[in-house]
Amino acid sequence: VQLQASGGGLAQAGGYLRLSCAASGITPISYHMGWFRQAPGKEREFVAAISWNGGSTDYGDSVKGRFTISRDNAKNTVYLQMNSLKPEDTAVYYCAARMRFNGGTFVDPSQYRYWGQGTEVTVSS
Numbered sequence: 001v002q003l004q005a006s007g008g009g010l011a012q013a014g015g016y017l018r019l020s021c022a023a024s025g026i027t028p029i030s031y032h033m034g035w036f037r038q039a040p041g042k043e044r045e046f047v048a049a050i051s052w053n054g055g056s057t058d059y060g061d062s063v064k065g066r067f068t069i070s071r072d073n074a075k076n077t078v079y080l081q082m083n084s085l086k087p088e089d090t091a092v093y094y095c096a097a098r099m100r101f102n103g104g105t106f107v108d109p110s111q112y113r114y115w116g117q118g119t120e121v122t123v124s125s
Contacts, residue, residue: 004021005118013123017121019082019121023077029073030099031099032099033049037091037093042091047067058107066082067083068081085121087123092120092121094117098111098112
């Protein structure tokens with residue numbers, strides 16, 4: 001199983017970036033997908049998640065209204081559109097996959113079985 005995150009980089013405050021997470025070795029309809037982030041010296045933070053069929057999404061409070069998660073199961077890829085970026089969005093962003101039939105909530109990182117290597121996002125003021 002491999003989750004390959006990409007799309008990170010440097011953006012100005014108020015700008016946008018689009019992250020992608022290409023999965024291989026997993027069947028998309030068997031997994032919910034999520035994005036987490038971790039800034040230096042801080043705990044890993046839930047950003048967004050999407051159900052196996054895209055019918056349900058959830059967002060962390062700090063990104064609601066600015067970020068949008070989506071997925072294309074035909075391409076086995078998940079996206080995170082990040083608009084109105086703020087300096088506090090600076091972090092390494094990780095995509096993760098959790099089994100569809102597991103219990104628990106989207107926000108709990110311990111429920112995710114597979115993790116990508118992360119892509120770094122830096123937002124300048």
